[in-house]
Amino acid sequence: MDESVRLERDPVCGMMVDEWAHQVVHRGVGYAFCSLQCRERFVSAPGLYVGRKLLAPKQKGMELIKRRRMEFGVPLTQAQFVELNDALLSMMGVMTLRSVEVMVDAGCDLQRSGSETGMTVSIKAAEVSYDLLQATALQLERKIVTLNATLSNEWGEKLQRDFIHYLEQCELDDLAIRPGAQAKRDGRTRHAAFSFQRAA
Numbered sequence: 472m473d474e475s476v477r478l479e480r481d482p483v484c485g486m487m488v489d490e491w492a493h494q495v496v497h498r499g500v501g502y503a504f505c506s507l508q509c510r511e512r513f514v515s516a517p518g519l520y521v522g523r524k525l526l527a528p529k530q531k532g533m534e535l536i537k538r539r540r541m542e543f544g545v546p547l548t549q550a551q552f553v554e555l556n557d558a559l560l561s562m563m564g565v566m567t568l569r570s571v572e573v574m575v576d577a578g579c580d581l582q583r584s585g586s587e588t589g590m591t592v593s594i595k596a597a598e599v600s601y602d603l604l605q606a607t608a609l610q611l612e613r614k615i616v617t618l619n620a621t622l623s624n625e626w627g628e629k630l631q632r633d634f635i636h637y638l639e640q641c642e643l644d645d646l647a648i649r650p651g652a653q654a655k656r657d658g659r660t661r662h663a664a665f666s667f668q669r670a671a
Contacts, residue, residue, distance in 0.1 A: 480521040482529065483509035484563040484605055496519065506608060509563055518647035519604060523611060525551045528604065535603035535642065536566070539635065542628050543614070544621035546573065546593030555618055557596070564605025572598035603643065608635050 478487045479502070486505040492503040497517045504510040514518055522531045547570075549554065558569050574590045599611060611631065612622060622628070 479503045481505045483512050486563075487517075489611050503567055506563060508606065511610070512605060516643055516647045518649055519643060522648040524647050527648050533604065534644075535646075536600060536625075537599045537603050537608070537639075538598060539608055539611075540571070540596055540598050541608075541615065542596045542625075543594070543622040544623045545593045547597075547620060548593065551620065552594045552597070555615065557612060558618055559597075559599060559611060562601075562606055562610070563601040565599060565611070566602070567598075567600040569598045570594040571598060574619050603639055608632065609639075 475543050477490045479490045480486070481488050484505060488503045488505045490501070490503050493507060495502050495504070495508040495510060495514060497513075499520075499663055502513065502521070504513065520527050543580060552570050559565050559568050571594065572592050573595045574592060601611065615622060622632070624640060
């Protein structure tokens with residue numbers, strides 16, 4: 472390894488990376504990332520990963536483990552699921568992926584189904600576990616679409632996905648450290664104490 476290469480810790484996943492890899496400057500400090508995924512997570516909410524006076528949730532070692540079920544518009548074959556499994560597990564923060572299988576009537580073509588019953592297994596959904604500080608449901612869905620798998624377009628499924636995106640963003644926004652947030656909190660506390668004393 473080249474001695475002149477300086478390594479830095481990716482603030483999102485903790486991996487050691489070249490100091491110039493996918494670099495972003497935030498508040499005058501340069502940060503390097505192992506992938507565009509980690510860079511995207513950091514840029515969307517730096518207060519989740521770095522803090523100066525207060526430690527950010529990631530600096531405290533926090534993990535937000537989520538488990539989601541994603542329904543496919545068209546069931547996947549085993550081979551397609553293996554490809555999807557490899558791609559999603561290569562993403563930072565994705566821990567497990569489990570298939571939800573359904574038996575499908577293959578019709579009269581017994582050679583294609585490979586069984587006497589004429590039934591074949593298709594994968595209609597996947598259950599994925601991930602750390603929300605490293606990956607979001609929206610990033611997972613984008614990855615699924617790049618692999619030519621389709622997510623269910625039923626209005627209930629689309630509404631549920633949008634609601635999950637909203638809930639995840641709210642949860643991340645609530646955790647993020649914002650510049651001056653501690654001063655505002657202290658001001659509210661003092662004001663509330665002052666109001667309480669006057670009422671008493």
